[in-house]
Amino acid sequence: MHSDAFDRYHHGHSLIHHIDPRVKVILTLALIVSNVMLPDGAWPAFTLMWLVLLILNRVSGLGFWFTFARSFIALPFALAAITVLFSPQGNSVLSIKILMWNLMISDYGLIHFASIVVRSWLSVQIAILLVATTQFPDIVHAFKHLHVPAILTTIIAFLYRYLFVLVDEVLRLLRAREARSAAASGSRSAGGVLWHAKVAGNMAGQLFLRSYERSDRIYNAMLARGYQGQMHTLNPHHYHLSDWLTLGASSILIIILQWIGRL
Amino acid sequence: MPISSSPIPVLPDSNGSVLSVKDLLFDYPDGHVALRGVSFTLKANDKVALVGPNGAGKSTLMLHLNGILQGKGLIEISGVRLTRNNLPAIRSMVGLVFQNPDDQLFSPTVFEDVAFGPLHMGLPEAEVRARVDAALEAVNMSAYRERLSHHLSVGEKKRIAIATVLSMKPQILILDEPSAGLDPRARRLLINLLRDLPISMLVSTHDMALVKELFTRTIVMDDGKIVADGITAKIMNDEKFLHEHGLEKP
Amino acid sequence: MLFSPAPPMHIPDGFLSLYVSAICWLVTILVLSLAISKTNQSLGERQVPLMGVMAAFIFAAQMINFPVLGGTSGHLLGGALAAITLGPWAGMIVMTAVIAVQALLFQDGGLTVMGANILNMGLIPVIVGYGFYRAVLNRNRIAKLAVTGVAAWLSVMAGALFTALQIWLSGHAQLDVIVPAMLFVHIFIGIGEAMITVAALSFIMRTRPDLLGEESESAKAGGGWVLIGLAIALVVILLSPFASSDPDGLERVAINLGFINTSNAAVYNILPDYSIPLLGQTSSSTIAAGVIGVMVVVGLAYAAGRFLQKKKV
Structure with missing residues (x-):
């Protein structure tokens, strides 16, 4: 595997791709907040939200089911909420006897649980749509222009740049470990958890030192090009009429969603 | 033949020098002496190779040339003496390109990286954009303006790395191992680029074939000193001398 | 190779109520503002690329896994390690960047709940991790490593407890299930974290002791961190068994504070015949809470002993 597999952006020239990243970031947040605010069992509103998402998928040229297919990442966490299924409030719809437990x-509980999962699942899709249609550096710029402190956006930009470099280093380390441990799999596995942890810890320590030294060299490269403690960047984005129209249309959508959700 | 006590005076000092180094001395905090009195001069449009074994002091010397390290001695760029107070000006005159392009290209996008130098020189936005375009044009990478750095091949990264300093319109390029890690085709593209760039350059390298092909003058360093400074062809023919300093005839 | 960056603590959107999300954001923003102003004051210009690359390091190091028990694998979360190597304020900012990128780029954790995720995985582990390490700053290598292990484990447990409380306060799980369940799962994640953090720190101490020396950011922060770290650890120790054994008590507190209204709370009153086979409400969770309690007390006693010993000298 190459770390390029981490890229979430899908190049395109759709309407959605061309919306100003600041507008897209704000809309993503607004839609997710609206989604989280919908009451339990607001199925028509949830359905409408999903239909809108499918259409946006299509419009952005990703294909109808793009975000849907990638949206299951949040589902394992649903385990944390599974207990609400067995809420004593409301009428029993199903009773299961497992050994001595009567569930x-x-x-x-069913409606509550399903609503939590659906909210989460729709929110993930909205977020996926953002990163699939917006280059990550543009998202970082957007946050900078939305007054997220510069030190955070700068560090996030560095993180994004070196994520790929360091992940490649990790993959090399892991491959080297595999190559070595395969030879001695029989005897070494007896080394047990502590031995494995020590190997992994040494790898992490090694990666730490390499990263530390790399940051020294990067600092030199920055100095050599005039860095004096302040990072300057250009604002490559300008609001267009279409951005304002998008903002307006989305606000109306959110109002409709909230209204339907509370009918 | 080249002897440390009497470097061959191919290019005598003149007032038209773009880089002049005199009696440069430097030792690291741990006591390791890296430079023991280094002196040489580059004139405008000189392209000079800097060779020597690992640990000879080449990288330490390069870090001095725009003031990242500061030892004893005198460094002048186009007649301007490097001091602590004029570092920003000096740094825009000396384009230092590091060996690993992943260290040199620290921004997420090509545009941001090439714009970094001009922006930090305090240039206005229009000028910055014009310089980015010109620098990318100079390394034949105009089409890569909006690319993400991590998507580039090593050869592409090396060329963008050169563009990141060209955009500062330096007087001289200092390159560390420009051909390291390149496949033959990328290496060929880079050699052509270095040949065609109309700018003075000092290139540190282990690639002796590159030295022979591209540079008429070579400086040989070993153990913190310049042990030879002269015509490349002559140095390359002295196999015994090369061997003494851990080098090989191409 | 399959890349699974999701440690189980990344809360997705929808799992916290807006009210709880907002409160977490508020706390996070307050603490982060402090961290940012402190770093802006104290850090040299060299620190910006350092923190940037270290954030990438934490992200990448989370991929280094190793087998723990029966098919599960441990890996680094990094809060304690970041705090110890970079100092607490820089550690917080670095962890925040990591969590933000995980949420923004990989949808690993939600956006509205990012405040809570930063709090649970970025701020609290750093405070606990650094607080304990600070207590043994001038002790020998063995003491430092031992306390680091306890700190790393506790930092994960603290994060897990806060996560459980947030989900419960949102009305999305029952207190007497979510707390023991989260803590139980994280006992093992915490052990993995502790082992790899200790091994990594030991490696760094051997190879580059100067990075943790007197001049480093890691040694400069004040002794107040010890108290804050211990205080949070104490909350974990006192609250965990209490929440597991006497959910009604905490519920009354939550009602009094206005988190859940009374009618809602009725949902979570004593449940007839109620139990979950896997997570277990009765025996296993009680045992888990007991185990946690004992381990935490041993760890704290050791840390406190070290701290007091140092004070005497």
Whole structure:
């Protein structure tokens, strides 16, 4: 695997791709907040939100099911909320007897649980749409222009740049470990957890030192090009009429969603 | 033949020198002496190779040339003496390109990286953009303006790395191992680029074939000293001398 | 090779109520503002690329995994390590950048709940991790490594407890299930974190002791961190068994504070015949809480002993 597999951006020239990144970031946040605010069991609103997402997928040229297919990342966390299924409030709809436990699923619990999962699942899709249609450096710029402190956006920009370099280093380290441990798999596995942890810890320590030394060289390269403690960047973005129209249309959408959700 | 006590005076000092180094001495905080009195001069449009074994002091010397390290001695860029107070001006005159392009290219996008130098020189936005375009043009990478740095091949990164200092319109380029890690085709592109760039340059390298092909003058360093400074062809023919200093005839 | 960057603590959007999300954001923003103003005051210009690359390091190092027990694998979360190597304020900022990129680029953790995720995985582990390490700053290598292990483990447990409390306060899980369940899962994640943090720190101490020496950011922060770190650890120790054994008590507190209204709270009153086979409400969670309690007390006693010993000298 090469670390390019981390790239989430899909190049394109759709309407969605061309919306100003600041507008896209704000809209993504607004849609997710709206989504989280919808009450339990607001199925028509959830459905409408999903339809809108499918259309946006299509419009951005990603294909109808793009975000859907990538949206299952948040599902494992649903385990954390699974207990609400067995809420004693509401009427029992299903009762399962497992060994000595008597599990009762109530209608209230079912709706509550399903709503939590659906909210989360829709929110993930909205976020996926953002990163699939916006270059990550543009998202970082957007946050900078939205007054996120410069030190954070600068560090995030560095993180993004060196993420790929360091992940490649990790993959090389892991491959080297595999190559070595394969030869001695029989005897070494007896080394147990502590031995494995020590090997992994040494790898992390080694990576730390390499990264530390790399940051020295980067600092030199920055100095050589006139860095004096302040990072300067150009603002490559300008609002267009279409951006304002998008903002307006989305606000209306959010109002409609909230209204439908509360009918 | 080249002897440390009497370097061959191919290019005598003149007032038209773009880089002049006199009696440069430097030792690291841990006591290791890296430079023991280094002196040489480059005139405008000189292209000079700097060779020598690892640990000879080449990288330390390069870090001195725009004041990242500061030892004893005198460094002048186009007649301007390097001091602590004129570092920003000096740094825009000396384009230092580091060996590993992943260290040199520290911004997420090509544009931001090439714009970094001009922006930090305090130039206005229009000028910055014009310089970015010109610098990318100079290394034949105009099409890569909006690319992400991590998507580039090593050869592409090396060329963009040169563009990141060309955009500062330096008087002289200092390159560290420009051909390291390149496949033959990328190396060929880079050699052609270095040949065609109309600018003075000092190139540190282990690539003796590159030295022979591209540079008429070579400086040989070993153990913190310049042990030879002369015509490349002559130095390359002295196999015994090369061997003494851990080098090989191409 | 499959890249799975998701440690189980990354809360997705929708799992916290807006109210709880907002409060977490508020706390996070307050602490981060302090961290940013402190770093802006004290850090040299060299520190910006250092923190940037270190953020990438934490991200990449989280991929280094190793087998722990029966098919599960441990890996670094990095809060304690970042705090110890970079100092607490810089550590917080670095962890924040990591969590932000995980959420923004990989949807690993939600956006509205990012405040909570930063709090649980970025700020609290750094405070606990650094607080304990600070207590043994001038002790020998063995003491430092031992306390680092306890600190790393506790930093994960603290994060897990806060996560559980946030989910419960949002009305999305029952207190007497979510707290023991989260803590139980994180006992093992925490052990992995502790082992790899200790091994990595030991490697750094051997190879580049200067990076952790007197002049480093790691040694400069004040002794107040010890108290804050211990205080949070104490909250974990006192609250965990309490939340597991007496959920009604905490619920009353939450009602009094206005987090959950009374009608909602009724949902979580004593449950007839209620239990979950895997997570277990009765025996296993009680045992887990007991184990946690004992381990935490041993760790704290050791740390406190070291701290007091140092004070005497």
